[in-house]
Amino acid sequence: MLEPMYRADxxxxxxxxxxxxxxxxxxxxxxxxxxxxxxxxxGGRMATEKVDGFRLDRVGxxxxxxxxxxxxxxxxxxxxxxxxxxxxxxxxDGRRHRAGLPAATGGARGALHAVRALASTPSxxxxxxxxxxxxxxxxxxxxxxxxxxxxxxxxRLLARPELPAGQALAARGLPARTVxxxxxxxxxxxxxxxxxxxSSRVADLALxxxxxxxxxxxxxxAEALPELLARGLPPGTVRTGVRVTSxxxxxxxxxxxxxxxxxxxxxxxxxxxxxxxxxxxxxxxxHPVTVVHHATDEPPGTGAFLLLDADRGGxxxxxxxxxxxxxxxxxxxxxxxxxTVLGPPPPELDTAVRMHLARLYGTSTARWxxxxxxHTAEAVPAMRPPHDLRRPVRLLAGLYxxxxxxxxxxxxxxxxxxxxxxxxxLADLGAGSMHRAEPPGTALREAA
Numbered sequence: 316m317l318e319p320m321y322r323a324d325x326x327x328x329x330x331x332x333x334x335x336x337x338x339x340x341x342x343x344x345x346x347x348x349x350x351x352x353x354x355x356x357x358g359g360r361m362a363t364e365k366v367d368g369f370r371l372d373r374v375g376x377x378x379x380x381x382x383x384x385x386x387x388x389x390x391x392x393x394x395x396x397x398x399x400x401x402x403x404x405x406x407x408d409g410r411r412h413r414a415g416l417p418a419a420t421g422g423a424r425g426a427l428h429a430v431r432a433l434a435s436t437p438s439x440x441x442x443x444x445x446x447x448x449x450x451x452x453x454x455x456x457x458x459x460x461x462x463x464x465x466x467x468x469x470x471r472l473l474a475r476p477e478l479p480a481g482q483a484l485a486a487r488g489l490p491a492r493t494v495x496x497x498x499x500x501x502x503x504x505x506x507x508x509x510x511x512x513x514s515s516r517v518a519d520l521a522l523x524x525x526x527x528x529x530x531x532x533x534x535x536x537a538e539a540l541p542e543l544l545a546r547g548l549p550p551g552t553v554r555t556g557v558r559v560t561s562x563x564x565x566x567x568x569x570x571x572x573x574x575x576x577x578x579x580x581x582x583x584x585x586x587x588x589x590x591x592x593x594x595x596x597x598x599x600x601x602h603p604v605t606v607v608h609h610a611t612d613e614p615p616g617t618g619a620f621l622l623l624d625a626d627r628g629g630x631x632x633x634x635x636x637x638x639x640x641x642x643x644x645x646x647x648x649x650x651x652x653x654x655t656v657l658g659p660p661p662p663e664l665d666t667a668v669r670m671h672l673a674r675l676y677g678t679s680t681a682r683w684x685x686x687x688x689x690h691t692a693e694a695v696p697a698m699r700p701p702h703d704l705r706r707p708v709r710l711l712a713g714l715y716x717x718x719x720x721x722x723x724x725x726x727x728x729x730x731x732x733x734x735x736x737x738x739x740x741l742a743d744l745g746a747g748s749m750h751r752a753e754p755p756g757t758a759l760r761e762a763a
Contacts, residue, residue: 323349325740326567326577328559328592331359332726333717334583335544335553336733337740339389342549344741349577350548351557351569356538357545359585360694361726363536366686368646370536371608373689375655376726377505377621381528384730390547395534397641399621403530406675407447407496407625411617414448414497447496447625457493464519465526472519477700480506483515500623501525504633506724507602507695509657514702517723524727530621535643540726562592564713579713579740583733586696586720593710599720604694605656607668609683614639614650615676622675629671630664632657652683660690696720704728708736712743 325341327334330352341348350357364371378385380396403414448454464472478486480502484494499511505521506513533539545553558570566576582589590596619639624631634654638645645651654668661667665688669680696719706721717736722728 329584330357340737358541363538382727480518481511
């Protein structure tokens, strides 16, 4: 091993989207940066498995076209988003009800149109009651509420009194059927929180994004986003298969290459890994997520909708014919159905999911092929009140931390925390007086 030496301005530990977005901003400012990833590839929880030509997301968090950081993050110019083009379908009382598009036509007017454009499609079960959005008057009230959220600045939402989201919904003056039939299942899908214990401020931000944009998936799978970020960095910036065992303000120690000295260290791992390297960091609770992927040659006739179960009559919180949303996720002539179970999975998971999907889609699922079942126990950090949406990213000069556990537990939150951390690092180091270190990757090749 070579003696420890100065090898980069900044070492980032973890190649998830938070760390990669920070690396883009740092390298753009002339700061030499090395990203160390313990796993075999970049991306963290935004991973996609390939099985027989299918692309299967492991966690499958929903994105929204209104997330600001998808536009602001350097390196994401080439990201292709595939929207749930017709919008949302709600399954309730044996019928499927179309909630329509969010504000695709722009602003508050689009949000109001979203809930007025309601149609009902019967499934094989007979209907027992009306639409989950309630009467036309109820729908108009919901549209007005969404329009108001779409037009409200985020700072004002963050200044509101804070409650668990479920309690806050009940106090908003909307009809109970509208809340239970639409807002609860929608928020559960957006927040991966079936009981809606999340901070009402976070829930308001999620609904604001929904009312301002369109729910979507990245083309080619969740991994497309971190892969695009990694490819846009200077060659040798991202080093995979490197395990960091300790950190300080001026270097890290790795199991493979010994000590790597630097001027600042940014921890961009998940919350638990960050706390193992920095004892004292709070580890939040987590929401578990299970994604079940099925293949079929007889696609359900629901188009490219996101299908929510308004009745919560089974383990599936939301499901979609994903290959209709993004054809790149399935081989030609085959159909991919991806379904998300929130909370602890039930016994005999695949059987329970198949039975539930048969009711939701109104078709037999007996011949569907199970491609994969991905269970992630610590998929999404919980954001129960009181929740600081801007937890500090600067621990002290030279040591920083970012990730969805420092912001909101969404892709937007992860990217924004990387944005905040890179800004703090540049302020401390002084972008105009940066010392040029060796090209990224050079020191690791020498030490190997």
